[in-house]
Amino acid sequence: MIEDIKKDANVRMKKSIESFVHDLAKVRTGRAHTSLLDSISVSYYGSQVPISQVANVAVGDARTLTVTPWEKDMVAAVEKAIMASDLGLNPATSGMLIRIPLPPLTEERRKDLIKVVRNEAENARIAVRNIRRDVLSDVKTLLKEKEIGEDDERKAHDQIQKITDTFVAEIDEKLKEKEKELMEI
Numbered sequence: 130m131i132e133d134i135k136k137d138a139n140v141r142m143k144k145s146i147e148s149f150v151h152d153l154a155k156v157r158t159g160r161a162h163t164s165l166l167d168s169i170s171v172s173y174y175g176s177q178v179p180i181s182q183v184a185n186v187a188v189g190d191a192r193t194l195t196v197t198p199w200e201k202d203m204v205a206a207v208e209k210a211i212m213a214s215d216l217g218l219n220p221a222t223s224g225m226l227i228r229i230p231l232p233p234l235t236e237e238r239r240k241d242l243i244k245v246v247r248n249e250a251e252n253a254r255i256a257v258r259n260i261r262r263d264v265l266s267d268v269k270t271l272l273k274e275k276e277i278g279e280d281d282e283r284k285a286h287d288q289i290q291k292i293t294d295t296f297v298a299e300i301d302e303k304l305k306e307k308e309k310e311l312m313e314i
Contacts, residue, residue, distance in 0.1 A: 134271075134285070148253070160231075166216075168214070184199060198225065253300045
């Protein structure tokens with residue numbers, strides 16, 4: 130029973146880490162990466178769809194993304210959606226190809242992005258701690274229902290804390306990597 134609870138905690142904490150890594154990928158560094166445009170939606174025949182469903186997004190070079198809409202009618206809509214996003218990008222269109230040059234980050238912008246990344250890391254840590262709290266609550270319920278003894282409860286508490294510490298350390302490691310990546314010029 131305790132093993133099932135620990136496995137559940139492990140799976141849920143891994144999902145929190147995956148979500149954190151996904152959020153980190155959205156934070157722009159100086160390099161071009163296709164996931165940068167994942168959060169942009171385009172109006173396509175009356176419904177909002179991700180840009181990747183109406184166009185091919187590729188990396189032109191280290192500082193340029195290229196977007197090639199599949200329909201000629203979508204060029205203007207895709208360009209408008211990119212300009213309207215909060216990414217601060219200015220696309221340049223030539224026929225069916227939209228080039229998006231990524232301006233180099235200023236020192237001030239890098240520091241702002243580090244604050245954003247640290248906030249994301251703190252949110253991930255909170256999520257992991259909330260999972261720990263839920264799991265420990267389940268263990269206490271087992272103790273109250275006399276399905277486990279106090280020794281088992283204490284041992285489970287220690288094991289769950291070790292799992293939590295492992296995941297928090299992983300979050301901190303990913304945060305350090307992203308901060309280092311952001312500070313590279």
